[in-house]
Amino acid sequence: MQGYLLSPVEFVLTTVFQLYIMLVMVRFLLQWLKADFYNPISQFVVKVTNPPLLPLRRIIPGWGGIDVAAIVLMVLLQLLSLFLVLWLRDKGLALETLLLWSLAELIGLGINVFLFAIIIQVIISWVNPGQYNPVTAILASLTEPLLRPARRLLPPISGIDLSPLLALLALQVLKMLIVPPLMHLALAG
Numbered sequence: 001m002q003g004y005l006l007s008p009v010e011f012v013l014t015t016v017f018q019l020y021i022m023l024v025m026v027r028f029l030l031q032w033l034k035a036d037f038y039n040p041i042s043q044f045v046v047k048v049t050n051p052p053l054l055p056l057r058r059i060i061p062g063w064g065g066i067d068v069a070a071i072v073l074m075v076l077l078q079l080l081s082l083f084l085v086l087w088l089r090d091k092g093l094a095l096e097t098l099l100l101w102s103l104a105e106l107i108g109l110g111i112n113v114f115l116f117a118i119i120i121q122v123i124i125s126w127v128n129p130g131q132y133n134p135v136t137a138i139l140a141s142l143t144e145p146l147l148r149p150a151r152r153l154l155p156p157i158s159g160i161d162l163s164p165l166l167a168l169l170a171l172q173v174l175k176m177l178i179v180p181p182l183m184h185l186a187l188a189g
Contacts (some may be wrong), residue, residue, distance in 0.1 A: 010085055010088055010089075013084055014085060017077055017080070017081035018081070020077065021074050021077050021106070021109060022109060022113060023045055023048055024049050024074050024077070025070075025074060025109060025110055026142075027045045027046060027049045027067075027070060028070040029110075029113065030138070030141065032065075033141055033145060034141075035138060036141065039137055039138055041138045053069055056069040056072060057069040075103075079098055079102050082098055082101055082102060082105070097186050097187070100185055101182075101183065101186040103182060103186075104178075104182035104186060107175075107182065108175060111171050111175045111178075111179075112175075114142065114143065114146060114167075114171055115168060115171050117142045118143050118146070118147070118164050118171075119164075121136070121140070124136055124139070143167075147167055150166040151163040153166060
């Protein structure tokens with residue numbers, strides 16, 4: 001497909017795939033971090049991701065507490081997304097290239113989940129500090145494993161917690177160190 005409709009179709013396609021992959025990733029992370037699954041946000045994520053994940057779990061069991069089916073689903077969805085975008089552009093790539101590219105995209109998306117979770121948690125703490133709601137509980141479950149070590153390195157100064165800033169910087173540097181080399185390796189092949 002070429003021409004006028006290519007960009008809007010590609011945008012909608014990648015956005016829908018990325019949002020769903022992000023939901024599967026959030027479910028995987030919430031399971032891995034042992035978040036509260038009775039939280040309404042967790043229940044939403046579970047209900048939205050159950051249709052493809054439950055049949056896949058019958059074929060692919062978990063391993064060592066890791067939901068391997070969720071990882072496989074994310075990789076398959078990312079591969080399909082890239083394949084469809086390339087098909088729309090009338091281009092093709094080898095499967096190894098698509099796998100590396102998918103891996104780079106998933107790692108970047110995973111880091112972005114943590115980046116946005118920290119940013120949203122910081123904004124909520126400024127706007128409505130100390131109030132409980134389901135979103136803050138889920139955000140705390142996601143971000144605490146990153147913020148705890150950051151707080152040890154940079155304790156609060158005069159009551160101001162700068163550990164989110166340190167965690168954001170570390171995540172951004174990690175993303176810069178991992179994703180571009182994987183993308184370069186994928187596209188060099």
